[in-house]
Amino acid sequence: MKKYNFNAGPSMLPREVVEETAKAVLDYNGMGLSLMELSHRSAEFKPVLDEARALLKELLDVPAGYEVLFLGGGASMHFCMVPFNLLARKAAYLNTGVWSSKAIKEARLFGEVVEVASSADKAFSYIPKGFDIPADADYLHVTTNNTIYGTQLRKDIDSPVPLVADMSSDILSRPVDVSKYSCIYGGAQKNLAQSGLSFVIVRESALGKVERAIPSILDYGVHIANGSMFNTPPTLPIYTALCNLRWVKEQGGVVEMERRAAERAAVVYDEIDRNPLFRGTAVDEDRSYMNIDFVMAPGYEELEDAFIEYAAARGVVAIKGHRSVGGFRASCYNAMPLEGARMLAECMRGFENEIKG
Numbered sequence: 001m002k003k004y005n006f007n008a009g010p011s012m013l014p015r016e017v018v019e020e021t022a023k024a025v026l027d028y029n030g031m032g033l034s035l036m037e038l039s040h041r042s043a044e045f046k047p048v049l050d051e052a053r054a055l056l057k058e059l060l061d062v063p064a065g066y067e068v069l070f071l072g073g074g075a076s077m078h079f080c081m082v083p084f085n086l087l088a089r090k091a092a093y094l095n096t097g098v099w100s101s102k103a104i105k106e107a108r109l110f111g112e113v114v115e116v117a118s119s120a121d122k123a124f125s126y127i128p129k130g131f132d133i134p135a136d137a138d139y140l141h142v143t144t145n146n147t148i149y150g151t152q153l154r155k156d157i158d159s160p161v162p163l164v165a166d167m168s169s170d171i172l173s174r175p176v177d178v179s180k181y182s183c184i185y186g187g188a189q190k191n192l193a194q195s196g197l198s199f200v201i202v203r204e205s206a207l208g209k210v211e212r213a214i215p216s217i218l219d220y221g222v223h224i225a226n227g228s229m230f231n232t233p234p235t236l237p238i239y240t241a242l243c244n245l246r247w248v249k250e251q252g253g254v255v256e257m258e259r260r261a262a263e264r265a266a267v268v269y270d271e272i273d274r275n276p277l278f279r280g281t282a283v284d285e286d287r288s289y290m291n292i293d294f295v296m297a298p299g300y301e302e303l304e305d306a307f308i309e310y311a312a313a314r315g316v317v318a319i320k321g322h323r324s325v326g327g328f329r330a331s332c333y334n335a336m337p338l339e340g341a342r343m344l345a346e347c348m349r350g351f352e353n354e355i356k357g
C-alpha cells in the first residue's frame, strides 16, 4: 500500500531525493566511496556545498550582501546565535507559540526583549496583528510558520526595523522578500533535508554591531569567513539538501511550491469545513498551508484514535496532533503530493460515512 507520510518533522522528502541520498551513501559518483567517507574539504565535497549555497540563493532570489550558511545544530541553536550576534541593546519578538517562546527565552539572556504581541490567550490559534513595533529595536523576530498550531504568516510583514525569521517549517514553500530580513534561519528537517542540519541566510551588514565577545562556533561572522567550514559541517544532510534544492528548481521553484501548497491545503481545509465530524483549530485567515491542525468536533471526541487507525489502514500515516493541541496535524510540506491531501480528505469522508451509517 502506498503511504502518505504527514509527519511534522523530520518529515517526508521527495522520493527522488531519498533515492539519490541512498545512492551517494553507497557509492558517491562512482568513486567506490561513500559520501559519508569523504573529507568535507575534499575536491568532491566542495562542489556540493557550493551548489547548495548557490541554489538556495537562486531559489529565494537572495540579494547581494547576504550569505548562506549550512551549519550543524537545529533551529534551536539559532534561538541563541541570533541574539548573540544581532541583539546589541533591544529586540522585539512576536510570540506565536512554543518555538517563539523558546526564542524569546534565549534572547532575554542577551538584552532587553519586547514581546510586541502574543496569541497565548487563545492557545496560539491566530497570528496577532496591528501591534506596535519599537522603532529602536535591533530587529523584530517572527516565526513565519507555527508548526505546532498550524498558523502561518504567508506574507513578509512590514516593519520599521529589520526582520529576523525562524522559517524552519515553511522555507522554500513560497517566495520571500529577503531584503526585509537581517536573518532567516531554520532546522532543515521540515522542508529541506533530514535532521542534523540548519540553514541561515544572513545580511552581512547586520553583523559586527554587538560589543560582547562571541565564541567562535556561535559567531555567524566566523562561519561566513570560513564558508560553513569552520568545523566539519553535516556533509550528508547538505548533500540531501542539494538534491532537494535541485528538485524544487526542476519542479518550477518556490512560486510553483506555493501554488501546490495552496492547492493541497484547500483540499484538506475544505473537507474539514464540510465534514461535521471535524473542526479546524486555527482561525481561517491565519491557517497554515504547511501544517493543518484539526480536531474531532464536539460530541465526537472519543473517535480520535479510531480515525487515526482508519486513516493509517489506508496509507495516511503520522497525522496525530502535537501533544499541546491534540487531535490531528497533517503536515503538507513540499514533498507531499496533491494525491496525499486527496487521500486524507477521502479518509475523512469515508470515516464520516462509516460513523453516520
Ligand SMILES: *Cc1c(COP(=O)(O)O)cnc(C)c1O
Residues within 6 Å of the ligand: 009, 073, 074, 075, 076, 077, 099, 143, 145, 146, 147, 166, 167, 168, 169, 186, 187, 188, 190
Ligand atoms: C521544528 C522547529 C524548531 C526546532 O527545530 P530544531 O531543529 O529541533 O531545533 C524551531 N522552530 C520551528 C518553527 C520548528 O518547526
